[in-house]
Amino acid sequence: MRTGGGEALANGLGQPLRIRRITLLGDDLYCHQPFCEAVRQQQIDFLFVCKPGSHALLYEWVADFTRTGEVQVLERIRWNGKQRLTERYRYINQVPLRDSDDALLVNWCEVTITNAKQELVYRNAWATSHTIDEYNVVQTVAAARARWKVENENNNVLKNHGYHFDHNFAHGKQYLSNFLATLNLLAFLAHTALEWLDEAYRAVRSSAPSRRTFFETYVLCFNSSF
Secondary structure, three states: OOOOHHHHHHHHHHHHHHHOOOEEEEOHHHOOHHHHHHHHHOOOEEEEEOOHHHOHHHHHHHHHHHHOOOOEEEEEEEEOOOOEEEEEEEEEEEEEOOOOOOOOEEEEEEEEEEOOOOOEEEEEEEEEOOOOOOOOHHHHHHHHHHHHHHHHHHHHHHHHOOOOOOOOOOOOOOOHHHHHHHHHHHHHHHHHHHHHHOHHHHHHHHOOOOHHHHHHHHHHHHHHOO
């Protein structure tokens, strides 16, 4: 949905998403008014990265409301198992997404994370259609950051950890490339299920430092035994 996302939603993809109360996650590329309006027209919510460089007017409003004390702030200290982190959340509702009379009003939140030495660990901000308050701002930010969890634990594994999903499988004239890609996805699904449910599989995987080593060592040995 990178280039034709608004059209795709308008052409019927919005119905199953709306029924399931889906919230779309995305980077700053998606955080522009035409796409956000197309999403809302389908009664679907969004939670998109919102960078200062591409949303100058929105951040002017945030700066003005900060000076008047209307931007809400929530701080908490969290131990992540290695160090003490200070998380500072800022949020405000109903700010314009762009500089126009018909600007879409969105809700904005930001998190800044520093360590015990006051060094910046992480900072990011988002625009969303969900109303933000002191009770859900932490969960909203966690949901927004979970997009990278999907990227790292799903897409990155498929591309770089033995599945070779970055290959285009340009074989055959009709269906072979799709078929081979589907086999890759099914293998990843099966391995994930086995890691959750099968003790023998977990024992074998624990002896291999990576999935790539697991494939190259155990799977190849298994195949050569036939």
